[in-house]
Amino acid sequence: MRWKYVLVSLVIALAAGCASPPPRSNSSRWIDPSQAVQLAAASARTGVTGVFAMIVKATGKTTRVHLNSELDYRDQRNLSIAIEPAAAEELALQLGSPPEIALKGKQILVTGTAKRTKIVFISDGKHTDKYYYQTHVVVTKASQIQVL
DSSP states (O other): OOOHHHHHHHHHHHHHHHHHHOOGGGGGGGEEEHHHHHHHHHHHOOOOEEEEEOOHHHHEEEEEEEEESSSTTSSSTEEEEEEHHHHHHHHHHHSOOOHHHHHHTOOEEEEEEEEEEEEEEEETTTEEEEEEEEEEEEOOOGGGGEEE
């Protein structure tokens, strides 16, 4: 009787060892903001294309709507999602309010290309020789953004 228990235990252990590993999570295909910034810097000319996952910590609006992964958009770790006006209007219709309001605090996936963008400081309406870099993903269509 005891040998049957040992044999069954051995068969179960062997079967478990042959089981395939669990499927990889979808998140392994997403690029987080810190990876996006590093990869875009390494490929400054072409940027990095993929699906970017982030929580919108801050927003802003210029000619574009900006969704930021950091509270300070000047932070070198920040990934900024720069939404073109037509896409912002389309998103506002889908979300029921402007994207800079509706998406703040939300986790989003964005499809596009992250590129380093040179930001030049302006003083008295003129460009100075001072600058820094931001990493932007430009969104031209609402379909590039998915809310999780």
